[in-house]
Every structure is written in C-alpha cells, then in structure tokens.
Amino acid sequence: MKKFINKVDDVLVESLSGFALAHSDLVSLNLDPNFITRKQKATNKVAIISGGGSGHEPLHAGYIGYGMLDAACPGHVFTSPTPDQMLAAAEAVHAEKGILFIIKNYAGDVMNFEMAAEILPFESATVLTSDDCAVVNSTYTTGRRGVAGTVIVEKCVGSLAETGADLQACKTLGDKVNQRTSSIGVALTSCTVPAAGRPTFDISENELEMGVGIHGEPGRRRETMREADAIVQDMVQAILEDFAAKNLATPNTEALLLVNGLGATPLMELYLIYNAAARLFSEHGIKITRSLVGNYTTALDMAGTSLTLCLLDDEIKQHWDSPVHAAALRWGM
Amino acid sequence: MKKFINKVDDVLVESLSGFALAHSDLVSLNLDPNFITRKQKATNKVAIISGGGSGHEPLHAGYIGYGMLDAACPGHVFTSPTPDQMLAAAEAVHAEKGILFIIKNYAGDVMNFEMAAEILPFESATVLTSDDCAVVNSTYTTGRRGVAGTVIVEKCVGSLAETGADLQACKTLGDKVNQRTSSIGVALTSCTVPAAGRPTFDISENELEMGVGIHGEPGRRRETMREADAIVQDMVQAILEDFAAKNLATPNTEALLLVNGLGATPLMELYLIYNAAARLFSEHGIKITRSLVGNYTTALDMAGTSLTLCLLDDEIKQHWDSPVHAAALRWGM
16 A cells, blocks of 8 residues: 555544645634534524545535535544534534534434434534435445535535525425436546555456445446446446436436546546546437536545536526635635 | 546547536637637737646646636647647637747657747747756756646736736746746656556555656656655755755745645545645745645646645735636636
8 A cells, every 4th residue: 555644543634634724714624523614604504514434535625615515524534423523513613594414325424413413402404415326225325325416415505505595495405406416436446545554345457346436335236347438328327217217307407417536537537538428418318518527526546437417407507606615616706 | 557548549539528528618629730729719918828748637728718828739648739739729819919838848849839939920939847856857858847837837827918918028927937936746656658558667566756757757766655744855855955956045935835646646645745745844934825735737647746836926926816717727706
C-alpha cells in the first residue's frame, strides 16, 4: 500500500484539518467530536446535516456552504459517524426551523443518525438516499445503497432550505429527488482502506465489477473487461430498467446526467464515458439538459465510474440551478 | 491496461466530444483541426490561447471561459498539437487586440506554437511556463518544465485580458506570475498512455519518484517510500530553494498554495498533504492566503501529487480573485 499518509490513526484528523485550512473562508472544523460547519452560521432556516464514513471525498464536507449543507459529520474511513457527532453538529447549526438529516442508506449510518434524532432537543426529519439500482441489500445495507445521487439531493434540498421552507417541505423535496434519481457504478480496481493496508477485493487485469458499491461492496456480477461503449450501454440499461420498475416514464423527460469518478479514473475517460452515456440516453428519448462530470462521490483510490441520472421537473431544475458556494460545488456566486 | 476506452485511436475525439457536450453552455468544439473555443466569442480583447498534449485534463480545455482562456488546442495524449490547430483557433477567436499563446515549456509545443506564430496574420506574443523546479532539462524539454503553475498563469492573464489590457501588458503579467511560481511533483505510480498500453516507467511498491514530470519524465531521484510529512518536507524545501536561487524573498510574503492531484490520488490524501505543506511553508514565514486543492493538471492515471507555490502581490491577488467561469474553475459568477 502506497499512500500519502503518516500514521493510519491520524489520517482522518490530518485530512479534515487540511480541508478546514484550505477552505477557512467557508468552513469551521470541530474535533472530538468531529464535525464541520459553515463558517457563518445560517439563521432562520432548516439546518441540513449529512455525514457518513470518510473516503468518499468531496462527499460530504465539500458540500457545506450557502445553498447546500450546514454541517457534515465524517466517520472514520468507511465507518459510520457516531451519535455524539450528530448531536454536537445539530447543536451548532440549528436555526429555529429544525434539522434535516440526509443519510445514505447504510445500516450503521441509519442506526446512528436515528439514535441522534431520538435524543435531539430539536424537531428533525430524515431523507434516506437509495439511488444505487445495482442491487437490493448489500454488505452494509438493507435495501438499496445511497451513492452519488446523494449530491443531487443535498444540492436541491439545500437550495430549498435557503428560501426559508419548512422541515416537511425540505424532506418532501429530498424524497422526491431521491425517487427520481438512479445510479450504477463499475469498478476496474479495488480501493485500499488505509487501516486494512490491502485491497478490499481481488480483481484481475481482464475483469470489471458491474454494480460495485462505493466501499467496494459486490455488485451484480464480475464481468470480462470490454470496450467503454459496451460497459456504458449496460449501465444505461440498468438505469432505464430501474425507472421503468418505478413507473417513472423517461421518454421526453429532461434529465441531469452525473458521470462520477470513483477516485482514480482520469477526467479524459470520464468525458469519454459521458459522451457514450449522453448519446445512449438520448436514443431513449431522454434530453440531458444538466451535466456534472468529475470526482463527486469517491471510493478512495478505486478506478471506476458511476452514472447517475436524475429526472428533472421545474422544481428540481430551479433548485439545481440556484446559487451554491461550497468547496466542491460552486456557481452563481 | 484497463481503461474506459473504445479504440485507442478514438480516445481523444470521443473525450473532446464528451467535454463539449457536457459543457455546451460554455464551449464549442471544432474537429479536424481540433480546437475548442468559448461558446460566445469575446470582443475587443487579447485572445488567450493555450494547448498541449492531452492527458492533463482539465488542463487546458477546462479553463476556457470568461476570465481565462479563449481557446485551447489539444494534441493527442502527451503529444504536441500542430500549427494548423493553433492557426485555426487563432482565426476563430482573435478579437482585434492580438493573440497571446500560453505554452508549457516542452520542445514540441514550443516549436509548433512558434511555427504558428510566424505565419499568423495577427500580432502575437508568447508566455512560456517553466514552474517545475525539479530538474533543468528533461526528456522533452530544454530548460525547466511547465506544470501545474500554468493554471495560475492562465487565470491571472485571462483576468487581465478581460479588462481590455494590451498584448504586452498580458505577456508581462504572465511572465511575472511564472517567475513567482514554483512547483514540484512526486509519483507513487506511473501513468499508462493508451497507445502504449503499459506503464511509462517501472516503480516498485516501496518507491517514489521525487520530481516526476507530468508525462512520467524522471525527476531528481528514486527514493524509498516514506511518511507523507517527510515527502512533503522535501518538496517544500525544493520550492523554497528555488525561490532563494531566483532571489525572490519569501518571508512575510503572501502566497497561493496549489496541491494538485496527478490523476489517481484521493482527495482525502491531497488535503492531508495540504495540511502538512501549509504548516511547513508557514514555519518559513510564508502566509498562505489563497488555496486550491484537487486535480487541476494531471498525468492520466498517475498516483501522485504536486505542490505549487505562487508568491502573491496585489496585482496577482486581484487577478486570481476576479470572476471566472470555466468548466474546471468557477467563482464570482
């Protein structure tokens, strides 16, 4: 294992410290318990808090800022944060209108955020993201996994919260965006968790893992490596079938296409994948009118990509397009 | 070699097409000769054109847009673009005030841009970037290599050009920023050029290449892998020695610190590196007041990082902070 680290036990705090230092205009870091908030506390709005295991950067801390999150609670690598982090973060950012937790659907995260919500002295609600259509139930999950679609949920809910909307309205929008969003990933290599020191799974030079999770969880099947167009075609097909199963009609729908890098895939390849995916979706009558290409929800140093399609309507478009000023997503300001 | 590609010969055009499609609000793509321009042609300003081999994405096309480049000419992977690309790009974007080429100092790029400049029917000037302090002369270079500092030159010159400044003023600022910028890279793995199909160089599980180039050119020395702090300390030392050799005093100077990923290094590690580098520079009296952390000048799928320090003055700060709207760099709009 070659990584830019010092002691394995210090990776998280050193990385969080670097993040807070590099973005000291935007965020404040609290250590022990670990949480990150906006530098400037927002007032009179629903406070949006996310969190989860580290190793998916820029998720979630990179999305703290105006128009998106109020705070994030990072656990150790691929490990849920604990309720004390969530309680301390909520205490720091609550702003009279309640707390909305946005949680990727992993058992540890769900359990710990639920425990926090139960003892929280504020009104709270939860949006559980479950956009990964690859598999139902997985290594750390009952039900579908939440993956890169979480970024879209956080952006849209964060935008609505800035308007002063109430807790129920924010939850309703988050649930809607999650419902209208479908993702699938593919890995060419494993990731290596620093504390483990060796790849999470073995994969040979002529294989790929179709439907991989963002912690290296197994996907639908191990396949023989092939051309990008053929891989992308299967991913697009999986997403279309998911929308069909949800009775969400896709033809003549506008959509947002996110081509996400899992950590070690060059941008040159992500744009090539975008080219193939946009063409295929368009052949199915889907009009891609919003795009995002890059490393937005990663799996440490995994070589791989995920496709996320979000079916737009006027409300989602409005909240996607609205200004945002976070370390990893910024426009309109 | 596992990559998301179809035919090796099609990688560039498919990737460029994806880039242009994903950012169709910002850019227009011309194929054969290959060049990319702003969607909306600017008027009455110096036109800023960059270019070079592909594989360093988002450099350069990701920096096309208001406040930065007018056009970029992408060569094949790690291969110079040709004069016909530069001439066609210049023809498309010239806006009455001449053409400024920003070129990384590699022999092929310099030769081809010079040929284009000679037959260009417009006034032109060139800024040659040479921020890499690792080695003098290299595989493809006479003199120092241009690396991630190029992004800072493009940002500042692009900003000045928007004010209507003349060609000489733009060149003067570009040369100044280059002079006040120093970079050094380190590789943990090689990159793999698609057409070659195998790693550019061999490196073992306990080695790193200190001072590596962005095409995998040899650096200063092959070293034994060690802790991040020790690696970063040597990089910081190399940059400080470079400024000393240039008679640029660093104590009590404000600086911009760019921690750049070379393609396959997780953001979590880049922030850990930022934390170490910012602390070390600060111990030498340098006040880091601007930061950029992420994949801004890559070497395909190389695991590695580079540090770039730019010594700020009021003029450079003003042009760094000014609004920019490119695919890979956006703020203030």
